Amino acid sequence: MAAPTDAELMARVSGADHDAFAILVDRYKDSLVNYLSHLTGSRDRAEEHAQAAFVRLYESASRYREEGKLAPYLFRIATNLARTEAVRTSFRELILLRLWRPAERSEQTPLGDLEQRELQQQVSAALASLPVAYRAAVVLREIEGWSYQEIAAALRCSEGTVKSRIARGRDELRKRLRPFWNGVTEREPRRAF
């Protein structure tokens, strides 16, 4: 039996069907938490925002109009929550939190060596230092693998804007990672010998 579509599940959720809602939560929770972790720099906050986003989705189920874009709709709610929080919290605090708490992310993937860990920390820190608009677009494209159209729907902007934000975000990341990246690539030949 084929898995129910998002539209079918949302129709059931609007009738207060908790089982259908549970399926939706299970379907999107990991990608949403991962996205929000990069956006907020904190796994705990990511989970809080993800829960709040799902709750809002549940509450607005009766008003939801199916356009085949549930994921962008859900991620838009989550992005708005993260943005609201970013306004409340200073940007510097977010960066520091990100730098000081890198161990939060280390439990999921076994890390090869110290350089790899360092590189990931630097990349995460550089990503966290991007403006939220760039960060959201870069994470959705590069990490979540979304299409430009889906990202545009989630961030409520045109595809052109999405492409521009991603390009600028990549440029910023390259600039911020250049000193570290040069150091890594210079050390590699020495290690090989």
Added chain:
Amino acid sequence: MSHDELSEILRALPRQTASRGFTTRTLSRAGQDRPARVRLRSAFAIALALVVITAGGLAFRRHQEQVRLQSLRTEQQQILKELDELKALSKESEPRVFVGSSGPYDFVVGVGPRSRTTGRQRPVSLHIANDGIS
């Protein structure tokens, strides 16, 4: 750092997953939060409406008081102005009493200060009505 290298690094970042019990917690929160949120929103809306109505009423009352005060001030200024005019008039013009006429002459007695020598009021002006000579 090339475009592909950057993409590769970003994709290689460790993925976060939802913690155990996330779905259960979310479901219970969705079940509980709705009435609480609705109640909270309703209370907030009512409080906001009360504040707006009270503030509007106070502002209207204050405006009315200001209008009334302004009107009183204008009236007071008008009275003071008229009083000043009367004072000036009383200083400028000498009180006169029309005594009577005889032929072409009108006899008008000015009520000025009394004579120092006689102690009587003396005529201070004579008005001849026909040729306008005083």
